[in-house]
Amino acid sequence: MALPKYTEPHYRIWHYVYLTICAAVFFFLIAPLFVIFPLSFNAEEFLVFSDGMKRLDPDAFSLRWYQDMIYGTKNPWGLAAKNSFIIAIFATIGSVILGTVAALGLSSRHMPYKGLIMAVLISPMIVPLIISGVAIFFFMAKVGLAATHTGIVLAHIILGTPFVVITVTATLSGFDHSVTRAAASLGSDPVNTFMKITLPLILPGVISGGLFAFVTSFDEVVVVLFLAGLENTTIPIQMWTGLREQLSPTILAVATCLIILSTLILVTAELLRRRSERLRGINR
Amino acid sequence: MSSETKQILTTDGIPLEVSLKKAEKKNKIKAFLLVAPLLLFIIITYVFPIGDMLMRSVDDKMVTEMLPKTFKSMEKWDGEDLPPEEVFEAFYFDFQKLIEEEREGKLSTQLNYTKNGFKSIIKKLRRKSKSFEEGNYKEQIMSVHRRWADVEYWRAIKRRAPAYTYQKYLKGVDMYENEKGEIINVPEDRRVHRILWLRTLEIAFFVTVFCFLMAYPIAHLLATLPMKYSNLLMICVLLPFWTSLLVRTASWMILLQQQGIVNDFFVMIGLVSDDNRLEMMFNKTGSYVAMTQILLPFMVLPLYSVMKTISPSLMRAGKSLGGTPFVAFWKVYFPLTIPGIGAGCLLVFILAIGYYITPALVGGASGTLISNQIAFHMKSTLDWSFASAMGLMLLSGVLVIYWLYNKLVGIDNIKLG
Numbered sequence: 180m181a182l183p184k185y186t187e188p189h190y191r192i193w194h195y196v197y198l199t200i201c202a203a204v205f206f207f208l209i210a211p212l213f214v215i216f217p218l219s220f221n222a223e224e225f226l227v228f229s230d231g232m233k234r235l236d237p238d239a240f241s242l243r244w245y246q247d248m249i250y251g252t253k254n255p256w257g258l259a260a261k262n263s264f265i266i267a268i269f270a271t272i273g274s275v276i277l278g279t280v281a282a283l284g285l286s287s288r289h290m291p292y293k294g295l296i297m298a299v300l301i302s303p304m305i306v307p308l309i310i311s312g313v314a315i316f317f318f319m320a321k322v323g324l325a326a327t328h329t330g331i332v333l334a335h336i337i338l339g340t341p342f343v344v345i346t347v348t349a350t351l352s353g354f355d356h357s358v359t360r361a362a363a364s365l366g367s368d369p370v371n372t373f374m375k376i377t378l379p380l381i382l383p384g385v386i387s388g389g390l391f392a393f394v395t396s397f398d399e400v401v402v403v404l405f406l407a408g409l410e411n412t413t414i415p416i417q418m419w420t421g422l423r424e425q426l427s428p429t430i431l432a433v434a435t436c437l438i439i440l441s442t443l444i445l446v447t448a449e450l451l452r453r454r455s456e457r458l459r460g461i462n463r
Numbered sequence: 464m465s466s467e468t469k470q471i472l473t474t475d476g477i478p479l480e481v482s483l484k485k486a487e488k489k490n491k492i493k494a495f496l497l498v499a500p501l502l503l504f505i506i507i508t509y510v511f512p513i514g515d516m517l518m519r520s521v522d523d524k525m526v527t528e529m530l531p532k533t534f535k536s537m538e539k540w541d542g543e544d545l546p547p548e549e550v551f552e553a554f555y556f557d558f559q560k561l562i563e564e565e566r567e568g569k570l571s572t573q574l575n576y577t578k579n580g581f582k583s584i585i586k587k588l589r590r591k592s593k594s595f596e597e598g599n600y601k602e603q604i605m606s607v608h609r610r611w612a613d614v615e616y617w618r619a620i621k622r623r624a625p626a627y628t629y630q631k632y633l634k635g636v637d638m639y640e641n642e643k644g645e646i647i648n649v650p651e652d653r654r655v656h657r658i659l660w661l662r663t664l665e666i667a668f669f670v671t672v673f674c675f676l677m678a679y680p681i682a683h684l685l686a687t688l689p690m691k692y693s694n695l696l697m698i699c700v701l702l703p704f705w706t707s708l709l710v711r712t713a714s715w716m717i718l719l720q721q722q723g724i725v726n727d728f729f730v731m732i733g734l735v736s737d738d739n740r741l742e743m744m745f746n747k748t749g750s751y752v753a754m755t756q757i758l759l760p761f762m763v764l765p766l767y768s769v770m771k772t773i774s775p776s777l778m779r780a781g782k783s784l785g786g787t788p789f790v791a792f793w794k795v796y797f798p799l800t801i802p803g804i805g806a807g808c809l810l811v812f813i814l815a816i817g818y819y820i821t822p823a824l825v826g827g828a829s830g831t832l833i834s835n836q837i838a839f840h841m842k843s844t845l846d847w848s849f850a851s852a853m854g855l856m857l858l859s860g861v862l863v864i865y866w867l868y869n870k871l872v873g874i875d876n877i878k879l880g
Binding site: 190198200204205208218228278284287302311313314318321334336337340398415419430437442449 | 496497500505506510511515519700706707722723756813824838850855
């Protein structure tokens with residue numbers, strides 16, 4: 180980004196203004212996440228930086244909110260975390276299987292009404308969550324699955340599959356179909372071909388779609404608010420209740436854990452994306 | 464030529480064209496069968512329930528079924544003067560049946576939606592009707608309360624006769640159908656929904672504009688920097704994208720509160736005095752700031768993917784042909800990024816217009832959107848048919864933008880990180 184030596188002064192100034200604007204926007208994007216970090220170690224109950232924290236006094240910091248999160252009496256986070264993970268894992272498995280199989284069909288050039296079907300399959304991602312929530316709630320109430328894990332898992336499969344469909348069709352768009360034909364001509368049946376040839380090649384796309392589905396389910400709050408009973412509480416529901424009633428530092432401890440989790444997922448997704456692009460021979 | 468091609472036969476003796484068509488059809492079915500499980504799943508658990516919302520929003524069978532005799536006898540009544548004795552009689556018998564089934568409370572709630580003032584007079588009628596004598600029900604009912612002698616209330620009942628209604632949609636835009644069947648606005652001081660629709664559009668629009676203004680420079684920077692720097696900066700965009708919405712909203716709640724860091728900073732640089740701190744949360748400002756930051760990645764990613772494909776030599780060519788950098792940017796670079804702008808703006812607008820969680824937490828009363836109103840009717844007033852009607856009105860708007868998006872960008876070109 181270095182400027183050539185002959186750049187005129189006013190363009191030089193403009194260039195630095197531009198870089199300053201960019202820096203400000205990046206700061207706006209990322210800084211809010213880092214506020215949570217130090218405050219979750221606050222020794223006091225207030226959500227502001229105490230004088231002790233500003234002086235970096237070790238006594239002003241403590242792990243008490245993390246202790247409260249894990250060992251606190253009548254604390255909902257344990258049950259919520261368990262539910263969240265169970266629901267997200269099953270929703271991810273369901274989304275990945277349904278989404279990948281559908282993406283295989285959608286990537287075939289023989290697929291009829293491709294545009295229309297794609298639009299229907301992607302719609303849960305586009306339709307406002309509140310509408311999805313109302314519609315899915317009506318359905319689950321009718322079939323008696325409201326306030327059950329199964330109902331929430333099904334709802335999250337609906338919301339998660341668009342991501343899998345999108346990432347897997349994108350991966351398949353660079354897929355060389357002659358390798359599957361080669362496998363078939365060598366006597367492999369379609370299932371075997373898929374497991375041994377296609378799946379390993381599109382695996383990065385499948386996993387990154389799965390990560391999206393996992394995060395979607397793990398973070399989802401609007402639909403769950405309609406569907407969940409007391410037994411099905413999840414981390415987002417607890418955070419939502421906590422944020423509405425009283426912002427406590429325990430929530431910040433949970434939020435810190437969630438940020439760490441999302442960082443891990445981001446790193447995995449990025450590594451997969453690069454690997455996938457390398458495999459498909461896309462040079463950037 | 465064509466006659467020759469037709470004669471080409473496969474080894475089985477079938478014309479090639481027929482055989483090819485057969486194979487194509489087989490492939491079509493194969494492809495469709497792969498998609499079928501997901502398609503069926505989505506249609507049954509998602510598309511049909513949205514259709515169910517449509518049914519609920521126009522459904523008005525409840526009152527129709529509660530007062531069958533009354534509506535039958537009302538068919539002959541022209542609605543000019545008070546209804547004849549037979550209507551009163553039918554109403555009395557319908558009403559007695561409802562009392563037996565303990566459903567008269569539901570009737571009063573329903574009729575009160577149509578016209579205020581039914582609740583109390585139905586309660587009174589229930590008490591008094593126990594001691595009614597046989598015959599001349601018109602006199603007896605009218606003596607319970609003077610409103611029962613008011614033709615307006617009987618017209619209000621008659622309006623509930625059809626099993627379907629579009630009243631909920633009218634209510635959604637602050638209108639109603641009066642006794643004469645004219646569609647008119649509700650009084651100015653009771654118009655709440657139009658304000659909400661306008662505010663939803665306004666917030667979605669400005670959030671889109673802010674996102675665009677902020678995303679354009681950084682997407683450009685990301686697209687022009689060397690890989691090793693841009694990958695690092697890309698994390699700044701992707702980390703918020705992957706972080707829980709509630710976590711990001713929580714961080715804004717901490718930042719924007721009156722004793723929060725943003726206010727501290729303003730006091731420090733002397734922008735506001737310490738006892739006069741700005742209120743940035745529980746109002747529109749809160750919604751704007753938090754929604755812009757949360758939706759920004761959805762603008763950056765499509766812009767970035769388009770800018771990445773623009774060769775830097777184009778700008779150089781523009782400059783070498785005598786354009787200043789600004790002219791070269793405006794005439795060469797900017798037009799090439801328009802597809803990315805379109806994709807990003809439509810995506811952000813679509814997401815912003817249906818936002819619920821963030822406005823509910825930081826928006827307060829003046830920063831809430833139409834989604835919050837839908838949730839309110841689903842959870843608090845339990846007027847599910849009204850919630851459905853509002854939801855479908857919102858949905859129809861979203862579908863128009865979705866269609867536009869599909870046409871301009873192609874739904875399979877959505878960029879996800």
